Amino acid sequence: MKELPILHKQAITHTQLVRYAGASGDFNPIHTVVPVAKQAGLQDVIAHGMLVMGFAGQALTEWFPRQYLRSFQVRFSRMTYPGEQLSVSGQLVESMVRDGEERWLGELIVTNQTGEAKLKGTFEVWKGEPEGSENLPLIP
Amino acid sequence: MTKDLSKYVGYTFEPYAYRVEAGKIREFALAIGDDNPIYHDRDVAQQSGFRDIPLPPTFSTVIEMWAGPSFEHLIEVLELDPLRVLHGKQRYDYGSVICAGDEITACSRIVAAESKSRMNLFTLVTEYANQQGEQVLRAESVIIEMQERMRAKEGKG
Numbered sequence: 001m002k003e004l005p006i007l008h009k010q011a012i013t014h015t016q017l018v019r020y021a022g023a024s025g026d027f028n029p030i031h032t033v034v035p036v037a038k039q040a041g042l043q044d045v046i047a048h049g050m051l052v053m054g055f056a057g058q059a060l061t062e063w064f065p066r067q068y069l070r071s072f073q074v075r076f077s078r079m080t081y082p083g084e085q086l087s088v089s090g091q092l093v094e095s096m097v098r099d100g101e102e103r104w105l106g107e108l109i110v111t112n113q114t115g116e117a118k119l120k121g122t123f124e125v126w127k128g129e130p131e132g133s134e135n136l137p138l139i140p
Numbered sequence: 141m142t143k144d145l146s147k148y149v150g151y152t153f154e155p156y157a158y159r160v161e162a163g164k165i166r167e168f169a170l171a172i173g174d175d176n177p178i179y180h181d182r183d184v185a186q187q188s189g190f191r192d193i194p195l196p197p198t199f200s201t202v203i204e205m206w207a208g209p210s211f212e213h214l215i216e217v218l219e220l221d222p223l224r225v226l227h228g229k230q231r232y233d234y235g236s237v238i239c240a241g242d243e244i245t246a247c248s249r250i251v252a253a254e255s256k257s258r259m260n261l262f263t264l265v266t267e268y269a270n271q272q273g274e275q276v277l278r279a280e281s282v283i284i285e286m287q288e289r290m291r292a293k294e295g296k297g
Contacts, residue, residue, distance in 0.1 A: 009173060016171065023164075023171035025205030027212070028222065040223040041289045049227035050201045054172040057197035061176060066194050066237060073231035073280075 004090040004106070007059040011085040012047050020051045047080040052110055052118050059088035059108065064125045070103060074121030085113045095127070102127040145253035145260060148218055152249040158207040162193045162240040169196055185239075192239040197232065200246075200279050204266055208248050218250075218262055220285050228261065228282035235276040243271040251280075260285040 017031050026048055029036040037045040053074050060069060080086065090108035097103070103124045110118045162182070169179035177184040178194060185193045205211065215222050238244060245268070252263035261282055268277040 016173070020171040023168045024201050025210060026201065027210075028225065030223065030225075036223070050198055050230070051172065053230055054174070054196070054198045058172055058174040058176070060197055061174075061178075065188070066178065066197070067189060069197060069234050071231070071233045072197055073229070075229045076227055079226075 002092040004059070004063045004092070004108075007055070007062060007088040009055050009086045009088070012051075012080060012082050014045065014082050017045060017047060017051070017082065020048055020054075024048065024050060026050065042079070044081050047082070047084075049076045049119070052076070052080055052086065053121075055086055056088050056108055056110055056119065056121060059090060060123060060125075063090065065128070068126040068128060070098075070124040070126060072121065072123045074119045076119045078116055078118050080112070080118050086110050086118060087112075090123075093122075096124075098124065143219070143260070145255060145262075148250050148253045148262065150250065151217060152247065153209045153213075153217075155245060155247045156203075156207040158203045158244045158246065160195065160203075160238060160240050160242045160244060164202065165193050165195065165199065165240060168199055168202055172196070182240075190237060190239055192241050194240075195238040197234075198230075199238075200232070200266070200268060200277055203244060203246055203268070204248065204279070208246055208266065209264070214264075214283065218253075218283075218285075220260075220283075224286040224288075224290060226284045226286065226290075228259075228284040229280075230282075231280040233278040236270070236274060238268070238270065238276050244276075245269050255287075258287045260287065 021027055021032050030040055031045055031048050034045055088110050090106055092104045092106045094105050096105050103126055106123050109120050166180045178188050182193055246266050248264055248266040250262055251265045254261050261284055264281045266279045270276050
């Protein structure tokens, strides 16, 4: 198994959640309005799961060309609060062939500063043209 | 809070259209804190083999939320208590990369709804096609409605 470089993100802020709400269009107030979050029984607003998956997506496109990504799936396991500092770790698990092309199957995990897992996921990426073959232009 | 979930299976939202704009991609990448230049510099994107600025891997949530079933719309259709709603799982299957300037049409439908472990689980599938009619992306989301009040130390995204 090949370990991929860890992506360290800055601590999540309330402002970032407001910004992500506006960018994504997910205006569930549990992510931005503290009194609503408290009404829901939470200590504070919680980060959008899709923001945390967005961090993982950032890592994927730092690890591989965006064009090579074939599938990406995650399961959310814990809520994330402002102040938490997340990191994305990943590894290549096995080589496989699907839809007539060679791919890597990989795993990733997003954890906070104490090692608590926020999401776990898997992905498939094309391996790219074998070394030595003609360098074909990519037409995404 | 037990409810009959079977009536939601097969529910199909009105198809919707979305024109992908470079500025929105940049805004989304900034919100994530992703400073990859392919998301804000067309020259870099083209040098990296893209027709134009490409879509980040999780951007299609923007298309759904702004043009399709928004959070408020989902709450209404699935009769959810918004204070108990969480995101359980998300999957994407990628075809050709969607880029700025593309005209996307999308269709979202509920493919499964079940009660399990004191949660109501709804699976929403969205298929995206580009202006050539080519299927370019499939997204699958599992939305959770907790049957009890949420607790601060538990739960999902």
